[in-house]
Amino acid sequence: MPLVPPNVASLTPYVPGKPIEEVERELGISGVAKLASNENALGPSPLALAAAREAAGRAHLYPDGSAYLLRHALAERLGVAFEEVFVGNGSNELIELVVRTFTCPGEEVLTSAGSFVAYRLAAQAHGRAFVEAPMKARFHYDLSALRARLGPATKVVFLANPDNPTGTWLTAAELTPFLEAVPPATLVVLDEAYVEFVDAPGFPDSLALRRRFPNLIVLRTFSKIYGLAGLRLGYGVARAELVGFLDRVRAPFNTSLVAQAAGVAALADEAHVARSRALVREERPFLAAGLAALGATVVPSQGNFLLVDLPGTDGAQVFQALLREGVVVRPVGGYGFPTCQRITVGLHGENQRLLAALGKVLGR
Ligand SMILES: Cc1ncc(COP(=O)(O)O)c(C=O)c1O
Known part of the structure; x- marks a missing residue:
């Protein structure tokens, strides 16, 4: 008798975005920007x-x-x-x-x-x-x-x-x-x-x-x-x-x-909702333009995140290289997008930091 049914044995667990604390501990750095889990950059209401x-x-x-x-x-x-x-x-x-x-x-x-x-x-x-x-x-x-x-x-x-x-x-x-x-x-x-x-x-x-x-x-x-x-x-x-x-x-x-x-x-x-919406609606095009300027294909998005295709790159490698720059994004190879990253729209400074880090990683 198997311990678990076959459908459970073959389950691949959900892979969450890396928590800030874990990245900081692993890399021995602080001040990491987490743009990995589509959270609200402004914090809780x-x-x-x-x-x-x-x-x-x-x-x-x-x-x-x-x-x-x-x-x-x-x-x-x-x-x-x-x-x-x-x-x-x-x-x-x-x-x-x-x-x-x-x-x-x-x-x-x-x-x-x-x-x-x-x-x-x-x-x-x-x-x-x-x-x-x-x-x-x-x-x-x-x-x-x-x-x-x-x-x-x-x-x-x-x-x-x-x-x-x-x-x-x-x-x-x-x-x-x-x-x-x-x-x-x-x-x-x-x-x-x-x-x-x-x-x-x-x-x-x-x-x-x-x-x-x-x-x-x-x-x-x-x-x-x-x-x-x-x-x-x-x-x-x-x-x-x-x-x-x-x-x-x-x-x-x-x-x-x-x-x-x-x-x-x-x-x-309502004020927090309005602020959060305004941030994303303002920063989403800023981030998209910056990413496009780095040669990325930016998928049009209505969420608080952008899916970004960097043709010719290995998503896992770009993710790791960005981690070393103190920016956490989400590689999406598991979704069938091996050259893409999903990037949450952050505060203006975080978005600038992501663009600078990605520019460095891509050598552009
Ligand atoms: C499309 C979609 N549905 C549902 C969820 C789950 O959100 P939560 O369980 O935090 O409400 C998410 C989280 O990222 C999502 O992207």
């Missing part, structure tokens, strides 16, 4: 931080298992019903929870190749067949290819919009015909972790689309624009019936008391 500190004084108590105040605040802000909101330990937990709750043996999880790796991990961990459609023009979801792979066994389709690691996005005009082609019993998860950074015209209003497509599940996170990645808090919106099932399967206290309190405060901190 100050209002959320104050609420978290206050809530920490009640850390001996279990959290509210129903996350009433947080779900209430989310429902109000999003203009949806309380019963349509669910929360989790990062949206990563919710990706996994959707697969765990809704898929049966023999059913398939469908997404695009080169998209967020958590979809594959969730499917594989639960022993579900994982189907990928190839991308088009290297970095874009190909909705026709995805459509061609829809079948009677397709239970969940994951679409990251904007996508990670490419930063590319689907417009409403592209997405809507795809949703029309998906059978009602197939759930479509729109993973909008970066939605608050979008300024492209024609971006889908996912919450409005839910009214037409009750099989739509929208996932979002407090890790990016709200700057709370370390507290682990994500949320989703789906029809109440689906939320009811997710609720039965999730762990009873899947979000902490501190995270819930911080989340409520972060939602109300």
Whole structure:
């Protein structure tokens, strides 16, 4: 009898961005710039931080298992019903929870190749067949290819919009015909972790689309624009019936008391959201122009990061060389982009530093 099922034995664990402390320890340097995990360069919302500190004084108590105040605040802000909101330990937990709750043996999880790796991990961990459609023009979801792979066994389709690691996005005009082609019993998860950074015209209003497509599940996170990645808090919106099932399967206290309190405060901190959005919208083109000037191909992005192709380079080597310059980025060879790096948009000084370091590494 094997110790674990074959689908678990063959799992490759998620590789996170290198923590600053680890890089500093390994290289014996300090002041490392971490542009590896699409975190908020401005830090947490100050209002959320104050609420978290206050809530920490009640850390001996279990959290509210129903996350009433947080779900209430989310429902109000999003203009949806309380019963349509669910929360989790990062949206990563919710990706996994959707697969765990809704898929049966023999059913398939469908997404695009080169998209967020958590979809594959969730499917594989639960022993579900994982189907990928190839991308088009290297970095874009190909909705026709995805459509061609829809079948009677397709239970969940994951679409990251904007996508990670490419930063590319689907417009409403592209997405809507795809949703029309998906059978009602197939759930479509729109993973909008970066939605608050979008300024492209024609971006889908996912919450409005839910009214037409009750099989739509929208996932979002407090890790990016709200700057709370370390507290682990994500949320989703789906029809109440689906939320009811997710609720039965999730762990009873899947979000902490501190995270819930911080989340409520972060939602109300409009100034921090505005600052964070403005930083990315200002620095994203600055960084893109600087990278292009170094000869990189910069993939157009609506996230707080850029996917950058440096043709002829070895992604792992460029990553290591940048590390030695005190800048951590994310090589994405594992996503099928061996000559690319994913670079988070940082503070202006961090972006300048990355450009100088990359110029040095490339000898340009
Ligand atoms: C597309 C996408 N979805 C989900 C997540 C998970 O975020 P979290 O679990 O921190 O909410 C990320 C994180 O980088 C992401 O890029």
